[in-house]
Amino acid sequence: xxxxxxxxxxxxxxxxxxxxxxxxxxxxxxxxxxxxxxxxxxxxxxxxxxxxxxxxxxxxxxxxxxxxxxxxxxxxxxxxxxxxxxxxxxxxxxxxxxxxxxxxxxxxxxxxxxxxxxxxxxxxxxxxxxxxxxxxxxxxxxxxxxxxxxxxxxxxxxxxxxxxxxxxxxxxxxxxxxxxxxxxxxxxxxxxxxxxxxxxxxxxxxxxxxxxxxxxxxxxxxxxxxx
Amino acid sequence: xxxxxxxxxxxxxxxxxxxxxxxxxxxxxxxxxxxxxxxxxxxxxxxxxxxxxxxxxxxxxxxxxxxxxxxxxxxxxxxxxxxxxxxxxxxxxxxxxxxxxxxxxxxxxxxxxxxxxxxxxxxxxxxxxxxxxxxxxxxxxxxxxxxxxxxxxxxxxxxxxxxxxxxxxxxxxxxxxxxxxxxxxxxxxxxxxxxxxxxxxxxxxxxxxxxxxxxxxxxxxxxxxxxxxxxxxxxxxxxxxxxxxxxxxxxxxxxxxxxxxxxxxxxxxxxxxxxx
Numbered sequence: 001x002x003x004x005x006x007x008x009x010x011x012x013x014x015x016x017x018x019x020x021x022x023x024x025x026x027x028x029x030x031x032x033x034x035x036x037x038x039x040x041x042x043x044x045x046x047x048x049x050x051x052x053x054x055x056x057x058x059x060x061x062x063x064x065x066x067x068x069x070x071x072x073x074x075x076x077x078x079x080x081x082x083x084x085x086x087x088x089x090x091x092x093x094x095x096x097x098x099x100x101x102x103x104x105x106x107x108x109x110x111x112x113x114x115x116x117x118x119x120x121x122x123x124x125x126x127x128x129x130x131x132x133x134x135x136x137x138x139x140x141x142x143x144x145x146x147x148x149x150x151x152x153x154x155x156x157x158x159x160x161x162x163x164x165x166x167x168x169x170x171x172x173x174x175x176x177x178x179x180x181x182x183x184x185x186x187x188x189x190x191x192x193x194x195x196x197x198x199x200x201x202x203x204x205x206x207x208x209x210x211x212x213x214x215x216x217x218x219x220x221x222x223x224x225x226x227x
Numbered sequence: 228x229x230x231x232x233x234x235x236x237x238x239x240x241x242x243x244x245x246x247x248x249x250x251x252x253x254x255x256x257x258x259x260x261x262x263x264x265x266x267x268x269x270x271x272x273x274x275x276x277x278x279x280x281x282x283x284x285x286x287x288x289x290x291x292x293x294x295x296x297x298x299x300x301x302x303x304x305x306x307x308x309x310x311x312x313x314x315x316x317x318x319x320x321x322x323x324x325x326x327x328x329x330x331x332x333x334x335x336x337x338x339x340x341x342x343x344x345x346x347x348x349x350x351x352x353x354x355x356x357x358x359x360x361x362x363x364x365x366x367x368x369x370x371x372x373x374x375x376x377x378x379x380x381x382x383x384x385x386x387x388x389x390x391x392x393x394x395x396x397x398x399x400x401x402x403x404x405x406x407x408x409x410x411x412x413x414x415x416x417x418x419x420x421x422x423x424x425x426x427x428x429x430x431x432x433x434x435x436x437x438x439x440x441x442x443x444x445x446x447x448x449x450x451x452x453x454x455x456x457x458x459x460x461x462x463x464x465x466x467x468x469x470x471x472x473x474x475x476x477x478x479x480x481x482x483x484x485x486x487x488x489x490x491x492x493x494x495x496x497x498x499x500x501x502x503x
Contacts, residue, residue: 068311072373075278075308075383076329077301225282226242 017097021048025105028166034110036167041106042193043166048098049124050131050188051156053088057135060087062148065139080224081217084139088132099124115198123195123202126209127188133216134184140223159185168193184212229256230289231381231412232277237286239272246272248436250286254381257410259403261417261427265499268434270416271309274385277414278306291380302330305374309385309416313369315359319350322358323372330377337376344372348402364395371402382406382413388422400425420492430491432498439498443491450494459483 024044032040061084064070073083089096106112114120138155142148159165163183164172169190172180180186191205232254239247246269254260262270275281276288279295293300313322323345327337345351348368353361358369367387374382384403388396396419403413403426417423423430424443432438432446439446454473456465460482467473473486489497 068308069314071275071280071308072306072311073329074280075301075304075306076326077298077331078329 016052017101021098021102022105025102025109029109037106037110038112038196039167039189039193041102041110041112042189042196045099045102045124045192046127046165046185046189047160048102049127049192050134050185051160052098053128053131054135054138054156054159055152057084057088057132058138058148058152059145061136061139062142062145066145080136080140080220084132084136088128088135112196114196116195116200116202119195119198119200119202119206120192122206123188123191123209126191126206126213130184130188130209130213130216133213133220137216137220137223140220159183163189165189181208184209187212230254231256231258231291232414233287233289234273234277235287235289237273237276237283237288239269239276239281240284241272245435247276247283250433250437252431252437252440254412254414256412257407258428259407259413259415259426261415261423261430262433263417263420263423263430263495264433265418270433271385273433274308274383274414274416278304278308278383280308302377303380305377305379305382307370307374307382307384307387310389311370313358313366313373316357318355318357319345319361319369319372320354322369323376326373327376332377340376340378341372344375347405348372362395364391364398367391367395367399368402371399375406380412382411384413384415386416386418388417388419396422420490420495424491432495434499446494447488447491450489450497453489455487455489456480457485457487459485 021044025040028040029037061070064073064083064087070080070083074080103112103114134155135152138152139148142151163185164180165185166189169177169180169186187205187208191202191209194200194202194205230253232252234250234252237247237250238245250269250273252260252262262273264270272281276283277290277295279297279301282296288295290297291300291303314325317325320341323341324337327341328334332340342351345354348371350365350368350372353365358366361369371387374384387403388399391399400422403415407413407426415423415426427443429440429442430446431440439449441449453466453468456467456473456476457463458465458480460480465476467476477484477486
């Protein structure tokens with residue numbers, strides 16, 4: 001049902017999947033030096049994979065709860081996790097579509113080379129998992145769709161622009177650098193950028209994403225049980 | 228008679244707020260049971276525990292001899308949660324079809340059962356209409372079709388007619404009575420007294436805990452220690468206690484008059500007044 005409904009948003013998907021990322025890359029590409037252009041790609045992928053997923057899942061779940069359809073499907077035997085995943089995939093189609101497109105734009109515009117595709121796939125899956133779990137947590141933690149909308153936007157944009165997403169983690173001076181380890185998007189962005197340059201430390205950052213994802217899932221499960 | 232549902236001493240808290248206090252009830256095969264109570268009485272909380280969305284803090288719920296969280300049981304149930312909307316961007320048929328698929332039905336059975344249901348519910352001509360273009364009554368009928376597509380043994384309807392106009396409410400009642408004839412067991416929550424009286428074989432009055440249980444007639448009888456006499460000649464309305472007093476009063480009347488027992492609504496108000 002979620003997939004079937006997703007086709008209604010096709011124009012939004014085209015805009016957010018193609019036009020907006022081209023605009024972002026072209027605009028930011030003019031002010032970023034060549035050596036750091038890889039972070040422009042990894043940052044924008046992180047922005048789409050985590051922020052897009054967090055927002056779409058949190059708000060999608062809140063709307064489904066409000067409309068009673070979450071209850072309808074739970075009563076039909078669908079688990080919350082599976083339903084969240086279907087919302088994630090249907091609402092986050094643009095996020096899924098945009099990753100290969102961003103890589104293609106990176107190759108065409110900035111002559112980017114993907115040094116380690118396997119590490120990149122692991123990094124993207126772990127970032128997606130973390131985004132889904134966090135979206136679920138926000139979607140279940142707040143009572144009304146209005147609360148969920150406000151908090152999911154504040155949280156996701158804070159995690160995009162107050163974390164080392166568009167620049168290397170090492171740019172942050174010590175001891176503040178340690179604070180960025182509390183932000184889950186740091187792990188997503190660093191794992192993707194390290195994978196793009198072929199640095200095996202990408203796998204460690206991906207593990208960080210998985211750990212955060214599991215913590216968020218456990219917190220969601222706790223909130224659901226408390227209700 | 229086989230028990231379809233057994234709720235045994237269920238307690239449910241939301242933090243420090245007690246929503247259900249030692250609630251016990253049962254539903255037998257083919258029965259429609261009404262759960263009546265004011266807003267905030269814990270009806271929806273109880274219903275959510277029965278279909279497995281929430282779990283009780285204490286007590287036990289058995290649905291069709293299994294736990295409510297058992298996925299197999301959910302395939303034998305049909306549920307219309309409170310204030311639910313169908314998928315508005317899908318057609319009537321898609322809503323019914325995908326609900327059938329979710330409940331594990333094969334395509335051919337869905338087509339057979341779905342078409343039969345849509346015809347019964349007068350929705351067949353609207354099968355290609357988007358749910359967003361349906362009236363409130365039609366949407367409710369669509370939800371009934373979605374709940375019944377798997378030919379459930381047990382149907383839960385949480386305030387199925389709230390917000391409908393009187394005509395649409397009566398249409399929904401007629402549909403439910405039709406399905407009652409097919410021996411479907413139903414749990415119906417409502418705060419409409421006439422609805423409970425018209426549809427239910429038995430009623431539970433609930434306000435956090437069960438206050439009273441019985442058939443509408445039994446409940447009325449239990450509280451029928453007074454009669455209301457309307458004397459059409461004088462226009463007086465009298466409340467009389469006891470049959471002897473009633474007979475004496477009637478003997479003094481000339482012309483047309485009406486004697487009636489308290490309505491379920493009056494009983495309801497008295498029960499809840501005493502409880503509070």
